[in-house]
Amino acid sequence: MDSKEALNFINRVLSEKGKPVLNSVEESLFLGIWEDKKYEDIAATIYRDNQYTRELGGKLFNKLKQDLGILVSKRNFQNPIKHFHQEYLSNSSPIIPTRETTQIKISLLQNNQNPFVPINTKVDNPEKFFGRDQEIQQIFELLNNSSSVAIIGEQAIGKSSLLYAVYQQSINLLKSPRQNVFLDMNNIHNQEDFYFAICEKLDIADSTGYRFTRNLQDKRVLLILDNVGKLNGEGFTRDVRDHLRGLAEGENACLKLVLAANESLKTLFNDSYETSPLADICQQVDILPWNEKTICDFITKRLQPTTIDFTEADIQALIQESGGHPQKLTQLCYNLYKTKTL
Numbered sequence: 001m002d003s004k005e006a007l008n009f010i011n012r013v014l015s016e017k018g019k020p021v022l023n024s025v026e027e028s029l030f031l032g033i034w035e036d037k038k039y040e041d042i043a044a045t046i047y048r049d050n051q052y053t054r055e056l057g058g059k060l061f062n063k064l065k066q067d068l069g070i071l072v073s074k075r076n077f078q079n080p081i082k083h084f085h086q087e088y089l090s091n092s093s094p095i096i097p098t099r100e101t102t103q104i105k106i107s108l109l110q111n112n113q114n115p116f117v118p119i120n121t122k123v124d125n126p127e128k129f130f131g132r133d134q135e136i137q138q139i140f141e142l143l144n145n146s147s148s149v150a151i152i153g154e155q156a157i158g159k160s161s162l163l164y165a166v167y168q169q170s171i172n173l174l175k176s177p178r179q180n181v182f183l184d185m186n187n188i189h190n191q192e193d194f195y196f197a198i199c200e201k202l203d204i205a206d207s208t209g210y211r212f213t214r215n216l217q218d219k220r221v222l223l224i225l226d227n228v229g230k231l232n233g234e235g236f237t238r239d240v241r242d243h244l245r246g247l248a249e250g251e252n253a254c255l256k257l258v259l260a261a262n263e264s265l266k267t268l269f270n271d272s273y274e275t276s277p278l279a280d281i282c283q284q285v286d287i288l289p290w291n292e293k294t295i296c297d298f299i300t301k302r303l304q305p306t307t308i309d310f311t312e313a314d315i316q317a318l319i320q321e322s323g324g325h326p327q328k329l330t331q332l333c334y335n336l337y338k339t340k341t342l
Contacts, residue, residue, distance in 0.1 A: 003034040115302040116334035122160035148257035153287030159260040178222040190235030245277040289324025
Protein backbone atom coordinates (compact mmCIF):
# COMPACT_ATOMS: atom_id res chain seq x y z
CA MET A 1 0.00 0.00 0.00
CA ASP A 2 1.52 3.33 -1.04
CA SER A 3 0.60 6.78 0.27
CA LYS A 4 -2.12 7.50 -2.30
CA GLU A 5 -3.70 4.06 -1.88
CA ALA A 6 -3.77 4.62 1.87
CA LEU A 7 -5.30 8.09 1.44
CA ASN A 8 -8.00 6.80 -0.92
CA PHE A 9 -8.79 3.97 1.49
CA ILE A 10 -9.14 6.32 4.48
CA ASN A 11 -11.39 8.71 2.55
CA ARG A 12 -13.52 5.81 1.32
CA VAL A 13 -14.09 4.49 4.84
CA LEU A 14 -14.80 7.97 6.18
CA SER A 15 -17.39 8.43 3.43
CA GLU A 16 -18.95 5.03 4.15
CA LYS A 17 -19.26 5.97 7.83
CA GLY A 18 -20.88 9.29 6.96
CA LYS A 19 -17.88 11.27 8.22
CA PRO A 20 -16.28 14.24 6.42
CA VAL A 21 -13.47 13.12 4.13
CA LEU A 22 -10.07 14.79 4.41
CA ASN A 23 -9.83 18.24 2.86
CA SER A 24 -7.02 19.20 0.50
CA VAL A 25 -4.69 20.44 3.27
CA GLU A 26 -5.34 17.31 5.38
CA GLU A 27 -4.66 15.15 2.32
CA SER A 28 -1.30 16.82 1.70
CA LEU A 29 -0.48 16.41 5.38
CA PHE A 30 -1.50 12.72 5.30
CA LEU A 31 0.68 12.02 2.25
CA GLY A 32 3.66 13.87 3.73
CA ILE A 33 3.47 12.04 7.06
CA TRP A 34 3.01 8.67 5.32
CA GLU A 35 6.12 9.37 3.24
CA ASP A 36 8.01 10.23 6.47
CA LYS A 37 8.64 13.86 5.54
CA LYS A 38 9.61 16.40 8.19
CA TYR A 39 6.99 18.90 9.28
CA GLU A 40 9.01 21.79 7.82
CA ASP A 41 9.02 20.08 4.41
CA ILE A 42 5.28 19.43 4.59
CA ALA A 43 4.72 23.05 5.66
CA ALA A 44 6.39 24.24 2.44
CA THR A 45 4.02 22.15 0.30
CA ILE A 46 0.85 23.40 2.00
CA TYR A 47 2.12 26.99 2.40
CA ARG A 48 1.78 27.08 6.19
CA ASP A 49 4.35 27.75 8.90
CA ASN A 50 5.96 24.89 10.83
CA GLN A 51 4.10 25.38 14.10
CA TYR A 52 0.71 25.57 12.40
CA THR A 53 1.54 22.43 10.39
CA ARG A 54 2.39 20.57 13.60
CA GLU A 55 -0.96 21.64 15.05
CA LEU A 56 -2.72 20.40 11.90
CA GLY A 57 -0.90 17.08 12.34
CA GLY A 58 -2.30 16.72 15.84
CA LYS A 59 -5.80 17.49 14.57
CA LEU A 60 -5.41 14.87 11.81
CA PHE A 61 -4.33 12.21 14.32
CA ASN A 62 -7.31 13.10 16.51
CA LYS A 63 -9.70 12.88 13.54
CA LEU A 64 -8.45 9.39 12.63
CA LYS A 65 -8.86 8.33 16.25
CA GLN A 66 -12.35 9.76 16.73
CA ASP A 67 -13.85 8.89 13.35
CA LEU A 68 -12.12 5.56 12.64
CA GLY A 69 -10.63 4.42 15.94
CA ILE A 70 -7.06 4.42 14.53
CA LEU A 71 -4.36 5.44 17.01
CA VAL A 72 -1.56 7.07 15.01
CA SER A 73 1.35 9.43 15.63
CA LYS A 74 4.03 11.09 13.53
CA ARG A 75 6.48 8.28 14.34
CA ASN A 76 3.96 5.45 13.99
CA PHE A 77 1.62 6.36 11.17
CA GLN A 78 1.76 3.62 8.54
CA ASN A 79 1.49 0.48 10.67
CA PRO A 80 -1.81 1.31 12.47
CA ILE A 81 -3.43 2.25 9.16
CA LYS A 82 -2.14 -0.90 7.44
CA HIS A 83 -3.45 -3.00 10.35
CA PHE A 84 -6.82 -1.23 10.14
CA HIS A 85 -6.87 -1.90 6.39
CA GLN A 86 -6.28 -5.64 6.90
CA GLU A 87 -9.01 -5.84 9.55
CA TYR A 88 -11.38 -3.92 7.32
CA LEU A 89 -10.81 -6.33 4.42
CA SER A 90 -11.16 -9.42 6.61
CA ASN A 91 -14.41 -8.16 8.13
CA SER A 92 -15.93 -7.20 4.79
CA SER A 93 -18.39 -9.67 3.32
CA PRO A 94 -20.48 -9.67 0.16
CA ILE A 95 -23.90 -8.10 0.62
CA ILE A 96 -26.83 -9.84 -1.04
CA PRO A 97 -29.11 -7.15 -2.42
CA THR A 98 -32.48 -7.00 -0.67
CA ARG A 99 -35.39 -4.68 -0.96
CA GLU A 100 -34.08 -2.79 2.10
CA THR A 101 -30.49 -2.41 0.87
CA THR A 102 -31.71 -1.41 -2.58
CA GLN A 103 -33.92 1.25 -1.02
CA ILE A 104 -30.98 2.53 1.05
CA LYS A 105 -28.86 2.83 -2.09
CA ILE A 106 -31.63 4.67 -3.91
CA SER A 107 -32.06 7.04 -0.95
CA LEU A 108 -28.29 7.66 -0.84
CA LEU A 109 -28.27 8.59 -4.51
CA GLN A 110 -31.25 10.88 -4.05
CA ASN A 111 -29.58 12.63 -1.11
CA ASN A 112 -26.23 13.12 -2.88
CA GLN A 113 -25.61 16.83 -2.95
CA ASN A 114 -24.04 18.08 -6.14
CA PRO A 115 -20.36 18.68 -5.22
CA PHE A 116 -19.64 20.94 -8.21
CA VAL A 117 -20.45 24.25 -6.54
CA PRO A 118 -20.20 27.20 -6.55
CA ILE A 119 -20.81 27.56 -10.28
CA ASN A 120 -20.79 31.24 -11.24
CA THR A 121 -19.22 32.96 -8.24
CA LYS A 122 -15.78 33.06 -6.65
CA VAL A 123 -14.76 30.17 -4.44
CA ASP A 124 -14.55 31.58 -0.90
CA ASN A 125 -14.48 28.25 0.95
CA PRO A 126 -10.81 27.25 1.46
CA GLU A 127 -11.73 23.56 1.31
CA LYS A 128 -13.17 24.00 -2.20
CA PHE A 129 -10.36 26.16 -3.57
CA PHE A 130 -8.36 24.01 -5.97
CA GLY A 131 -5.63 23.90 -8.56
CA ARG A 132 -3.63 27.11 -8.07
CA ASP A 133 -0.87 26.07 -5.67
CA GLN A 134 1.94 27.20 -7.98
CA GLU A 135 0.34 30.61 -8.47
CA ILE A 136 -0.16 31.04 -4.71
CA GLN A 137 3.51 30.21 -4.14
CA GLN A 138 4.62 32.64 -6.85
CA ILE A 139 2.43 35.46 -5.51
CA PHE A 140 3.70 35.16 -1.95
CA GLU A 141 7.31 34.88 -3.09
CA LEU A 142 6.87 38.24 -4.83
CA LEU A 143 5.07 39.83 -1.88
CA ASN A 144 7.72 38.58 0.55
CA ASN A 145 10.36 40.12 -1.71
CA SER A 146 8.71 43.54 -1.40
CA SER A 147 6.89 43.56 -4.73
CA SER A 148 3.26 44.24 -5.48
CA VAL A 149 1.45 41.80 -7.77
CA ALA A 150 -0.96 41.94 -10.71
CA ILE A 151 -2.94 38.75 -11.40
CA ILE A 152 -3.81 38.75 -15.10
CA GLY A 153 -6.10 36.34 -16.91
CA GLU A 154 -9.12 36.17 -19.17
CA GLN A 155 -12.69 36.37 -17.95
CA ALA A 156 -13.90 33.47 -15.73
CA ILE A 157 -10.42 31.89 -15.46
CA GLY A 158 -10.53 31.96 -11.64
CA LYS A 159 -8.87 35.28 -10.77
CA SER A 160 -11.43 36.23 -8.12
CA SER A 161 -11.13 32.86 -6.39
CA LEU A 162 -7.33 33.08 -6.44
CA LEU A 163 -7.42 36.64 -5.16
CA TYR A 164 -9.69 35.65 -2.28
CA ALA A 165 -7.38 32.73 -1.45
CA VAL A 166 -4.50 35.23 -1.22
CA TYR A 167 -6.65 37.28 1.16
CA GLN A 168 -7.37 34.21 3.32
CA GLN A 169 -3.83 32.82 3.35
CA SER A 170 -1.91 36.06 3.80
CA ILE A 171 -2.11 35.81 7.60
CA ASN A 172 0.04 32.66 7.45
CA LEU A 173 2.20 33.21 4.37
CA LEU A 174 3.36 36.82 4.64
CA LYS A 175 6.72 37.01 6.41
CA SER A 176 5.97 40.54 7.60
CA PRO A 177 2.37 40.71 8.86
CA ARG A 178 0.03 43.18 7.18
CA GLN A 179 -3.60 44.05 7.73
CA ASN A 180 -5.40 42.75 4.66
CA VAL A 181 -8.17 44.63 2.89
CA PHE A 182 -10.21 42.99 0.11
CA LEU A 183 -12.30 45.15 -2.22
CA ASP A 184 -14.34 44.07 -5.22
CA MET A 185 -14.20 47.18 -7.38
CA ASN A 186 -17.51 46.27 -9.00
CA ASN A 187 -19.09 47.47 -5.74
CA ILE A 188 -17.18 50.78 -5.80
CA HIS A 189 -18.73 53.56 -7.90
CA ASN A 190 -16.18 56.38 -7.75
CA GLN A 191 -12.96 57.39 -6.05
CA GLU A 192 -14.81 58.89 -3.08
CA ASP A 193 -16.37 55.45 -2.48
CA PHE A 194 -12.95 53.86 -2.97
CA TYR A 195 -11.23 55.88 -0.24
CA PHE A 196 -14.22 55.56 2.09
CA ALA A 197 -14.28 51.75 1.74
CA ILE A 198 -10.56 51.45 2.59
CA CYS A 199 -10.86 53.82 5.56
CA GLU A 200 -13.86 51.89 6.89
CA LYS A 201 -12.09 48.54 6.68
CA LEU A 202 -8.96 49.94 8.35
CA ASP A 203 -11.00 51.79 10.98
CA ILE A 204 -9.37 55.13 10.25
CA ALA A 205 -10.95 58.55 9.69
CA ASP A 206 -12.67 59.02 6.34
CA SER A 207 -10.09 60.88 4.26
CA THR A 208 -8.50 61.30 0.84
CA GLY A 209 -5.28 62.77 -0.53
CA TYR A 210 -2.63 63.79 1.98
CA ARG A 211 -4.90 63.18 4.99
CA PHE A 212 -5.35 59.59 3.80
CA THR A 213 -1.56 59.21 3.46
CA ARG A 214 -1.01 60.61 6.95
CA ASN A 215 -3.64 58.30 8.48
CA LEU A 216 -1.98 55.35 6.79
CA GLN A 217 1.66 56.14 7.63
CA ASP A 218 1.86 53.92 10.74
CA LYS A 219 0.00 51.00 9.15
CA ARG A 220 1.16 48.14 6.95
CA VAL A 221 -1.62 47.03 4.64
CA LEU A 222 -2.07 44.40 1.96
CA LEU A 223 -4.63 45.98 -0.39
CA ILE A 224 -6.32 43.36 -2.57
CA LEU A 225 -8.42 44.73 -5.44
CA ASP A 226 -10.61 42.57 -7.66
CA ASN A 227 -11.76 43.91 -11.04
CA VAL A 228 -9.20 46.70 -10.79
CA GLY A 229 -10.07 47.83 -14.33
CA LYS A 230 -12.88 49.80 -12.68
CA LEU A 231 -10.20 52.34 -11.68
CA ASN A 232 -10.06 53.23 -15.37
CA GLY A 233 -13.76 54.06 -15.58
CA GLU A 234 -15.98 57.05 -15.02
CA GLY A 235 -15.59 58.53 -11.55
CA PHE A 236 -11.86 57.79 -11.29
CA THR A 237 -8.81 59.77 -12.36
CA ARG A 238 -5.15 58.97 -12.81
CA ASP A 239 -4.56 60.73 -9.47
CA VAL A 240 -5.89 57.66 -7.64
CA ARG A 241 -3.48 55.36 -9.44
CA ASP A 242 -0.57 57.74 -8.85
CA HIS A 243 -1.53 57.90 -5.18
CA LEU A 244 -1.59 54.10 -4.89
CA ARG A 245 1.80 53.92 -6.53
CA GLY A 246 3.28 56.43 -4.11
CA LEU A 247 1.92 54.51 -1.12
CA ALA A 248 3.20 51.16 -2.47
CA GLU A 249 6.75 52.18 -3.37
CA GLY A 250 9.61 51.04 -1.18
CA GLU A 251 10.55 47.91 0.73
CA ASN A 252 8.64 48.97 3.84
CA ALA A 253 5.80 50.80 2.06
CA CYS A 254 2.55 51.20 3.95
CA LEU A 255 0.73 49.51 1.04
CA LYS A 256 1.43 46.33 -0.88
CA LEU A 257 -0.96 45.67 -3.74
CA VAL A 258 -2.47 42.53 -5.20
CA LEU A 259 -4.63 43.41 -8.20
CA ALA A 260 -6.70 41.29 -10.59
CA ALA A 261 -7.55 42.29 -14.15
CA ASN A 262 -8.45 40.79 -17.53
CA GLU A 263 -5.52 42.41 -19.33
CA SER A 264 -2.08 43.73 -18.48
CA LEU A 265 -2.01 46.92 -16.41
CA LYS A 266 0.10 48.63 -19.05
CA THR A 267 -2.67 48.05 -21.60
CA LEU A 268 -5.52 48.64 -19.17
CA PHE A 269 -4.22 51.95 -17.82
CA ASN A 270 -2.95 53.62 -20.98
CA ASP A 271 -2.55 57.07 -19.49
CA SER A 272 -0.80 58.71 -22.46
CA TYR A 273 2.48 58.50 -20.53
CA GLU A 274 5.46 56.29 -21.19
CA THR A 275 4.53 53.99 -18.30
CA SER A 276 1.38 53.19 -16.37
CA PRO A 277 1.83 54.03 -12.67
CA LEU A 278 0.53 50.67 -11.42
CA ALA A 279 2.11 48.47 -14.10
CA ASP A 280 5.49 49.89 -13.15
CA ILE A 281 5.38 48.57 -9.58
CA CYS A 282 3.34 45.34 -9.94
CA GLN A 283 4.92 42.08 -11.06
CA GLN A 284 2.56 40.22 -13.39
CA VAL A 285 1.38 36.68 -12.61
CA ASP A 286 -0.49 35.10 -15.52
CA ILE A 287 -3.41 32.79 -14.77
CA LEU A 288 -3.75 30.08 -17.40
CA PRO A 289 -6.39 27.37 -18.00
CA TRP A 290 -6.03 24.12 -16.07
CA ASN A 291 -4.12 21.29 -17.71
CA GLU A 292 -5.52 17.76 -18.11
CA LYS A 293 -4.01 16.43 -14.88
CA THR A 294 -5.43 19.26 -12.80
CA ILE A 295 -8.87 18.74 -14.35
CA CYS A 296 -8.78 15.01 -13.58
CA ASP A 297 -7.62 15.66 -10.02
CA PHE A 298 -10.39 18.23 -9.54
CA ILE A 299 -13.10 15.85 -10.74
CA THR A 300 -11.74 12.98 -8.62
CA LYS A 301 -11.59 15.18 -5.54
CA ARG A 302 -15.15 16.45 -5.90
CA LEU A 303 -16.62 13.01 -6.64
CA GLN A 304 -14.76 11.27 -3.80
CA PRO A 305 -17.42 11.66 -1.08
CA THR A 306 -20.26 10.73 -3.45
CA THR A 307 -21.56 7.50 -4.99
CA ILE A 308 -21.33 8.90 -8.53
CA ASP A 309 -18.58 8.12 -11.05
CA PHE A 310 -17.67 9.83 -14.33
CA THR A 311 -16.42 7.55 -17.08
CA GLU A 312 -13.15 8.13 -18.90
CA ALA A 313 -15.19 9.22 -21.92
CA ASP A 314 -17.11 11.69 -19.72
CA ILE A 315 -13.87 13.19 -18.43
CA GLN A 316 -12.31 13.52 -21.88
CA ALA A 317 -15.45 15.29 -23.12
CA LEU A 318 -15.31 17.66 -20.15
CA ILE A 319 -11.65 18.43 -20.85
CA GLN A 320 -12.35 19.22 -24.49
CA GLU A 321 -15.51 21.26 -23.94
CA SER A 322 -14.24 23.30 -20.98
CA GLY A 323 -10.86 24.16 -22.47
CA GLY A 324 -9.47 24.06 -18.93
CA HIS A 325 -11.52 27.05 -17.75
CA PRO A 326 -12.41 26.28 -14.10
CA GLN A 327 -15.79 28.03 -14.07
CA LYS A 328 -16.94 26.45 -17.32
CA LEU A 329 -15.64 23.06 -16.20
CA THR A 330 -17.52 23.32 -12.90
CA GLN A 331 -20.75 24.17 -14.73
CA LEU A 332 -20.32 21.23 -17.12
CA CYS A 333 -19.54 18.86 -14.25
CA TYR A 334 -22.54 20.16 -12.32
CA ASN A 335 -24.83 19.42 -15.27
CA LEU A 336 -23.34 15.96 -15.87
CA TYR A 337 -23.58 15.04 -12.19
CA LYS A 338 -27.20 16.10 -12.16
CA THR A 339 -28.05 13.83 -15.08
CA LYS A 340 -26.38 10.86 -13.36
CA THR A 341 -28.51 11.26 -10.22
CA LEU A 342 -31.84 11.32 -12.03
